[in-house]
Amino acid sequence: MVNRGCTFEMPDGLLCQAPALRGKALxxxxxxxxxxxxxxxxxxxxxxxxKARSVAxxxxxxxxxxxxxxxxxxxxxxxxxxxxxxxxxRNRTLISAAAGAGKLIEAGDLADRLxxxxxxxxxxxxxxxxAAFPEEPAR
Ligand SMILES: [Zn+2]
Numbered sequence: 001m002v003n004r005g006c007t008f009e010m011p012d013g014l015l016c017q018a019p020a021l022r023g024k025a026l027x028x029x030x031x032x033x034x035x036x037x038x039x040x041x042x043x044x045x046x047x048x049x050x051k052a053r054s055v056a057x058x059x060x061x062x063x064x065x066x067x068x069x070x071x072x073x074x075x076x077x078x079x080x081x082x083x084x085x086x087x088x089x090r091n092r093t094l095i096s097a098a099a100g101a102g103k104l105i106e107a108g109d110l111a112d113r114l115x116x117x118x119x120x121x122x123x124x125x126x127x128x129x130x131a132a133f134p135e136e137p138a139r
């Protein structure tokens with residue numbers, strides 16, 4: 001049987017279309033029989049998002065999408081670890097942080113160099129007809 005998706009009409013007039021529950025026309029979030037569990041899941045999810053935002057604000061954590069943000073997290077972890085009592089585990093963690101820092105510095109350096117090379121070469125680095133396969137789309 002094909003699951004045609006949830007038929008609940010959203011406020012914008014479009015259908016929800018999330019996968020419908022087995023044998024039902026509505027999805028987990030819109031099926032009345034599952035509404036208590038769905039409400040509890042929303043409440044717990046909201047609690048986790050608020051907690052994550054609070055912790056991220058306290059530690060000035062902006063995610064791990066850039067080398068800089070990864071370096072900031074690594075520095076915070078290194079500082080927190082340095083403040084602990086000396087132990088083999090603490091020293092292993094600090095050595096691991098130093099190794100990770102080296103990789104991040106290298107990645108940041110390579111990204112900077114690549115940006116400089118792309119700026120020097122220009123946007124048309126792959127001339128037409130240079131494709132290894134004729135059907136290969138030009139980049
Ligand atoms: Zn739905």
